[in-house]
Amino acid sequence: MRKAVALISGGLDSMLATKAILEQGIHVEGINFFTGFCVEGHTHAIRKKSQTKQKRNNALWVAETLGIKLHIIDIVEEYKNVVINPKYGYGAHLNPCLDCKIFMVGKAKEWMIEHQFDFIITGEVVGQRPMSQRKQTLPIVQAESGADDRLLRPLCAKNLPPTLPEREGWVKREELFNFSGRNRKPQMQLAENFGITEYAQPAGGCCFLTNEHYTSKLQDLWSNRGTRTYELDDILLLKVGRHIRPNERFKLIVGREEGENNYLEGYCHQFTHLRILNNMGPLTLYDGEANAEDLYLAARIAARFANVTTQDKISVQINTAGDQVRVLEVTPFSADEIEKEWYV
DSSP: OOEEEEEOOSSHHHHHHHHHHHTTTOEEEEEEEEOSOBOTTHHHHHOGGGTTSOOSOHHHHHHHHHTOOEEEEEOHHHHHHHHHSOTTOOSSSSOOHHHHHHHHHHHHHHHHHHTTOOEEEOOOOBTSSTTTSSTTTHHHHHHHHSOGGGEEOTTTGGGSOOOHHHHTTSSOGGGSOOOBSSOOHHHHHHHHHHTOOOOOOTTOOOBGGGOHHHHHHHHHHHHHHTSSOOOHHHHHHTTSSEEEEEETTEEEEEOOSHHHHHHHHTTTTTSEEEEEGGGOSOEEEEEEOOOHHHHHHHHHHHHHTSSOOOOSOEEEEEEEGGGEEEEEEEOOOOGGGSOGGGBO
16 A cells, blocks of 8 residues: 655645645655644633634644544754744745745655655645745755655646656546635535535635744844844743843743733743732743843833822832842833734
């Protein structure tokens, strides 16, 4: 039996591409790459506004639904060079989509060889994505990833030259598809034909690097550190809270609700942090060198988000490095007093 490895994002396209090959009697296993920039699962799990969304890893759910094994592979360190130095540049924000696809298909090829599989499946559709899925860029992915014609795109295969699995008769080309463009109705119809009634929202986006608000925070991080690098904790924290930078010396991360406060608790041992006493407000992380003037400013900003209606003084507890604790009585800023440009 021939064996294929499928790139599983958790979205509809990769689900359908995999299902199409399973229907032809091919053994399929999935790969999902963890970069740290994934949208699903993280903020959905901790924010109240996302309570209506399924608290699940969609890639795992897709694999379970299709009855295939899924391998989740951590590529956080290797992926840094893709984000920081993309050969083909960025999209509208900091999304290195073409470099990303080349990298992931290349990693899938390594996995394919190591585990003695025969070819690779992706859910790509020609014309669907402006950077990585144009007719001109699909061959670049094949060539630069090293996958060449062992890369099969079942949803748009009939719009492309036959690949090795098709030429060798491992899969029937006539049972593949000719989807193109950004219209998702053909995929939704195919899902119905396959009896698939539940799936992630089509075109919902799976990477924070395509998000304007997120990437502005990443740019701010790089600008103020003076270097274009990051650690996993850095990019996870960019997903959480209000980010406020009153000056070049420090930034605050202010929890917006209980779930975010609970998440930020896990970082209290790494950061100076501020608490509104009597549980009347958010937990705030202080990122930067702490001096008395800046801590007082930070306390007034944190107090702005306290759950009180008065403008009287509010008690803010500050825990600095070495577990030094002090309490400041401060007058909170009003909403109008916090400069708009402070928000990252």
